[in-house]
Amino acid sequence: INLGNTCYMNSVLQSLFACTDFNDELVNYKLQQKTLINSYKTIIRIMIKRSKENSKVKTLKIVQFINTFRNKFRHVSFHQQDAHEAMGYLLSKFHTCLEEEFTNKIFKTVMEGMRYNKKIKNECAREILKMYKNDYSIINKYFYGQTCNTIKCSSCNHEVTRVEIFKGFELSIKNTDNLQEALKEH
16 A cells, blocks of 8 residues: 555565565564564565465555654655665665674575686685675675676786676666566676
């Protein structure tokens, strides 16, 4: 139910709810009360329960979540907002609440998920460890990615390899018919 210029938040919550692996992992976390992430976790539990019921689709009032969101981001108020910006706010707050130690097990999982040139494997591993050593949560796991770029000098053949974290990138939709083509172009 739209509670006054909250359609952007409804879109964001529907997008997050579609991230089933994230939600399944999140419901097992012990979270502080009256936090934005705990309010979202409450919504997940309700949505999971309702999805198992065989009744018609029911509306969901997200008053607690919206109020918690507005308390954290007072500048948002009751004005129309951009869904992408709202998602950024949420992921940033969620990340802070969910920070955890970057263990060897997590490191192994991150490295297994990367497609890298064996020549630069050690450089990628070193950079990943440096980036996540003191700043990791399951938000990184589900909503961020890593790119590994190698720049090679055409004169001396010196190579510099750099790993960068991204949480989104722009795709050109010009001259493409679908998402796969846009990703290939990127």
